[in-house]
């Protein structure tokens with residue numbers, strides 16, 4: 018059986034190579050990366066260890082860590098502490114659920130390379146239950162099995178192919194221009210001419226406006242002085258839904274209808290779908306009018322989805338709503354941390370400024386082609402993502418029993434564990450089919466065996482030709498995930514972050530809050546600032562820059 022699973026592992030990898038779906042950039046390395054212990058297991062002379070042999074805290078101990086020792090909001094730190102105690106592989110119990118925590122780059126790679134054709138992050142029963150209640154369709158985040166694969170094959174090209182993504186640059190740049198002006202307005206009205214308070218909140222509006230422009234070619238008024246009521250309500254509903262999600266999941270599904278916050282959860286989703294529905298129907302009407310007038314139909318992402326006729330309108334609505342949700346917190350959070358680091362590291366900021374003005378001197382606004390000449394900017398974003406890597410998104414349930422899974426889903430008995438094709442080998446352990454893995458990317462990103470001086474912000478470590486880069490493990494930091502279930506919005510997020518950061522740093526010098534606050538991260542699905550990030554923005558306009566030295570390093 019064990020040998021069979023290894024054989025499957027090899028066969029499946031070959032099959033996936035031919036799969037044709039867009040994959041993330043990490044190269045498909047081979048078995049050589051499996052460490053010595055795995056190789057020994059594979060030698061078949063060693064009896065593999067099982068889940069029973071694996072150490073880890075009991076349920077009570079976990080509760081103690083979370084609520085007595087106080088790691089509930091800093092579970093990323095708990096990963097590091099547990100790794101010190103148990104090593105890179107341990108199990109933890111949450112009531113009846115057992116998680117296998119995987120906290121080294123080697124082991125993370127092993128798990129990810131064995132994922133099936135239809136990986137599942139987590140069942141998300143609360144999100145799925147809402148959709149069943151309202152007869153809404155699942156999107157890329159919530160769908161599973163062959164149906165998920167179909168959705169991704171439709172959504173992928175216009176989100177991941179560089180030529181399509183770079184066509185969104187002009188649209189994004191308009192939002193960037195508005196954000197720059199909004200910063201000026203915020204400084205004048207609330208910041209004594211220099212401060213911008215609660216940057217994450219402001220960047221949230223930027224990211225929401227950005228994704229709406231790309232998806233719908235519609236502006237939501239987030240950059241207006243007064244944000245429209247409907248947009249504020251949408252933003253509030255997203256917050257409510259994310260706030261209530263981790264609470265609901267602690268209770269059995271059968272109790273949800275009786276819980277007071279279930280109603281709030283449903284109301285939040287209702288509002289999100291209502292707004293998305295209005296936008297989709299508005300776009301359909303616009304297309305009909307254009308057809309009547311014989312006008313060019315090319316345009317927003319949504320236009321393409323509607324015209325391609327590959328999905329029903331309900332399916333499009335399910336996917337679009339999930340894209341809106343997935344693409345806002347992630348991007349805005351990353352840019353907030355990036356600016357925070359720029360303020361704390363003036364030399365790095367200066368180097369970035371010099372790079373930007375050497376590529377885009379004078380009034381030239383950076384466009385996608387310019388970004389390819391800004392390796393330092395890319396390295397800064399890459400380092401920010403390592404520093405603030407998301408933690409909770411990567412719960413992997415290995416599965417591959419497509420037919421049975423589909424049957425389970427359609428018969429409505431979702432609580433049963435799903436069948437899988439293969440066991441999973443990690444180190445000298447073998448795990449049964451439906452094991453739930455928690456990939457501890459935070460612990461890997463701060464592993465000093467992989468990243469020298471991991472607690473220091475060093476963008477240079479991501480530059481090509483730098484010695485450290487060649488030594489880095491490709492799974493030390495995988496901020497957009499890996500494989501066919503990796504982030505759908507990666508390219509768009511990168512474009513948004515590059516265009517905004519280059520222009521912000523070209524326009525403003527960012528300095529720390531004179532009140533001098535160190536902002537700590539806490540876990541809220543993402544690694545968020547525990548307190549607001551407030552920064553000074555000093556206007557550079559008026560200065561005529563001359564690059565001090567060319568900073569064309571290559572990434």
Ligand code: HEM
Pocket residue numbers: 138157158169228339340341343344345347348351407410411496497498499500501502503504505506507509510
């Ligand atoms: C800095 C920004 C972002 C980061 C760090 C990020 C990170 C991630 C990660 C780690 C995953 C899970 C991948 C895996 O399981 O292997 C993911 C999934 C996903 N992301 Fe992003 N993301 C970002 C921005 C975006 C944007 C802008 C969009 C929308 C346009 C988006 C849409 C999605 C979707 C739909 C999924 C689910 C894919 C699936 O399950 O098939 N993300 N993202």
